[in-house]
Amino acid sequence: MNMTLTGPKKAPTVGIENENADSVFLKETVYETSDLNLWYGENHALKNINLDMYQNEVTAIIGPSGCGKSTYIKTLNRMIELVPDVKTTGQIKYRNRNILDQSYKVEDLRTQVGMVFQKPNPFPKSIYENVIYGPKIHGIKNKKILDQIVEKSLKGAAIWDEVKDRLHENAYGLSGGQQQRLCIARCLAIEPDVILMDEPTSALDPISTLKIEELVQELKKDFSIIIVTHNMQQAARISDKTAFFLNGEVIEYSDTNTIFSNPNDKRTEDYITGRFG
Amino acid sequence: MKLINKNHVVKKMPTRLAVNSICKGLFFLATLFGLLVLAILFYRIFTQGIGHLNFDFFQNFASRRPEEAGVKAALIGSIWLMAVVTPVSLLLGVGTAIYLEEYARKNWITSFIKLNISNLAGVPSIVFGLLGLTVFVRALALDRSVLAAGLTMSLLVLPVIIVAAQEAIRSVPRDLREASYGMGATKWQTILKVVLPAAIPGILTGGILALSRAIGETAPLVVVGIPLFIAFLPQSVMDTFTVLPMQIYNWTSRPQEEFQQVAAAGIIVLLALLILMNSIAVIIRNKFQKRY
Numbered sequence: 001m002n003m004t005l006t007g008p009k010k011a012p013t014v015g016i017e018n019e020n021a022d023s024v025f026l027k028e029t030v031y032e033t034s035d036l037n038l039w040y041g042e043n044h045a046l047k048n049i050n051l052d053m054y055q056n057e058v059t060a061i062i063g064p065s066g067c068g069k070s071t072y073i074k075t076l077n078r079m080i081e082l083v084p085d086v087k088t089t090g091q092i093k094y095r096n097r098n099i100l101d102q103s104y105k106v107e108d109l110r111t112q113v114g115m116v117f118q119k120p121n122p123f124p125k126s127i128y129e130n131v132i133y134g135p136k137i138h139g140i141k142n143k144k145i146l147d148q149i150v151e152k153s154l155k156g157a158a159i160w161d162e163v164k165d166r167l168h169e170n171a172y173g174l175s176g177g178q179q180q181r182l183c184i185a186r187c188l189a190i191e192p193d194v195i196l197m198d199e200p201t202s203a204l205d206p207i208s209t210l211k212i213e214e215l216v217q218e219l220k221k222d223f224s225i226i227i228v229t230h231n232m233q234q235a236a237r238i239s240d241k242t243a244f245f246l247n248g249e250v251i252e253y254s255d256t257n258t259i260f261s262n263p264n265d266k267r268t269e270d271y272i273t274g275r276f277g
Numbered sequence: 278m279k280l281i282n283k284n285h286v287v288k289k290m291p292t293r294l295a296v297n298s299i300c301k302g303l304f305f306l307a308t309l310f311g312l313l314v315l316a317i318l319f320y321r322i323f324t325q326g327i328g329h330l331n332f333d334f335f336q337n338f339a340s341r342r343p344e345e346a347g348v349k350a351a352l353i354g355s356i357w358l359m360a361v362v363t364p365v366s367l368l369l370g371v372g373t374a375i376y377l378e379e380y381a382r383k384n385w386i387t388s389f390i391k392l393n394i395s396n397l398a399g400v401p402s403i404v405f406g407l408l409g410l411t412v413f414v415r416a417l418a419l420d421r422s423v424l425a426a427g428l429t430m431s432l433l434v435l436p437v438i439i440v441a442a443q444e445a446i447r448s449v450p451r452d453l454r455e456a457s458y459g460m461g462a463t464k465w466q467t468i469l470k471v472v473l474p475a476a477i478p479g480i481l482t483g484g485i486l487a488l489s490r491a492i493g494e495t496a497p498l499v500v501v502g503i504p505l506f507i508a509f510l511p512q513s514v515m516d517t518f519t520v521l522p523m524q525i526y527n528w529t530s531r532p533q534e535e536f537q538q539v540a541a542a543g544i545i546v547l548l549a550l551l552i553l554m555n556s557i558a559v560i561i562r563n564k565f566q567k568r569y
Contacts, residue, residue, distance in 0.1 A: 079455065124453075190460050
């Protein structure tokens with residue numbers, strides 16, 4: 001077991017804007033994970049995870065395949081419950097409330113925490129209907145408000161100009177990159193607090209990837225973003241903090257700059273320099 | 278050094294190509310056989326029955342005199358039967374499929390139930406007739422009514438509808454469900470707005486096949502005790518009635534030659550009804566496929 005976790009609890013500088021910022025202030029914590037363990041049947045997939053994530057930051061989760069990074073992000077909105085035979089212990093506090101407590105309704109949680117998936121997954125409906133899906137299931141029926149939501153969300157996802165003249169065409173007619181931005185718009189439409197992104201660019205071409213990366217930078221002004229990525233350069237480019245997962249454990253969690261320039265752990269260094277993974 | 282002898286490959290080539298053509302021919306013959314038999318059937322029925330197919334045939338009740346015999350009671354009866362079977366079997370079948378696929382825990386009990394439902398689809402229809410006789414006609418005292426026969430027939434087609442609906446629901450991509458759940462939709466909202474619309478073409482295809490079976494089925498109705506000869510129309514689901522296949526069976530078992538022609542005319546009506554039902558289903562299916 002790795003007992004020298006560099007988590008925010010042991011590294012007090014994390015959570016404070018770095019020194020060259022004008023004022024030093026504490027950022028509000030969005031997610032506080034403590035002693036999280038997760039099993040798929042007998043398979044111990046997450047081991048003693050301790051991580052804090054902060055408002056208006058991009059937190060990247062990196063690590064080789066099968067390290068538990070996808071499992072972890074799916075635990076943050078309890079999407080993991082769709083997998084049969086999953087058992088968890090420990091706590092994940094979202095805004096100071098433990099989401100693993102069954103009295104916390106997933107529907108409630110997921111209106112606060114939106115998710116963007118690996119593969120673009122628009123509904124086989126029109127662009128307009130895709131965006132209003134979320135607001136509609138939450139009971140918003142007013143046509144004017146829905147129209148405004150569509151415009152605001154599509155603008156927020158930087159796709160408005162491309163689709164404003166064909167809002168009522170099927171979303172399957174869009175390119176892969178556009179579909180993914182539509183999915184981000186669909187997620188913005190429920191006005192979440194946090195956006196989880198599970199390898200959102202792994203199915204996209206480099207130009208679409210770049211657009212999404214720029215979008216993430218824009219979005220973090222209004223949202224807190226947690227992104228799982230296979231692509232280390234991507235994590236280095238867009239995130240404020242990075243957590244390195246290996247075999248279900250957090251090996252290192254720190255400012256992205258620190259992780260990529262001066263990692264504490266040998267294994268982190270090996271991974272980011274491409275020696276394994 | 279090469280491991281493959283090119284001369285050998287060249288020598289084998291004609292055989293491989295010949296086998297390829299022979300297989301194509303065999304499968305074509307298999308298709309042709311079915312088509313040929315169907316063509317003979319159609320030819321026979323149409324040449325025999327077309328002369329009898331006129332306005333009076335739809336206006337008259339069954340009669341002992343072939344020239345006066347009509348299909349009215351049976352045709353209306355079949356429509357009454359479908360009016361009971363369609364909603365009952367589709368609602369129960371799709372409901373069961375939704376429960377099994379979306380709500381039920383994945384454990385051995387669920388697998389056992391699923392296995393048994395598939396097995397039920399192969400149970401002879403006469404067994405369902407006996408079940409209907411015991412439960413609906415006698416225990417629930419529905420007598421030989423449209424309702425009793427309709428419920429019996431619904432039981433008969435239920436397994437097929439359930440299995441088809443299960444397949445259709447299962448084939449809805451997982452990422453669409455995830456997208457819906459990810460925005461805080463409840464299970465029911467996800468089923469209603471994402472799963473069912475995507476599954477409807479599949480559900481309808483299976484449903485129509487099952488309902489077509491119901492409209493042509495005779496054995497369970499014989500056991501339930503639906504009369505072969507009737508000269509009035511049912512006024513409600515509690516009245517007794519007869520259906521097309523029973524009427525056709527009645528006519529074909531008569532000794533007079535003319536009744537064979539009446540029966541052929543009846544078969545044409547039954548086929549027309551089947552084609553009509555299938556067309557409606559295809560239209561609905563295409564409509565949904567266009568939207569999605």
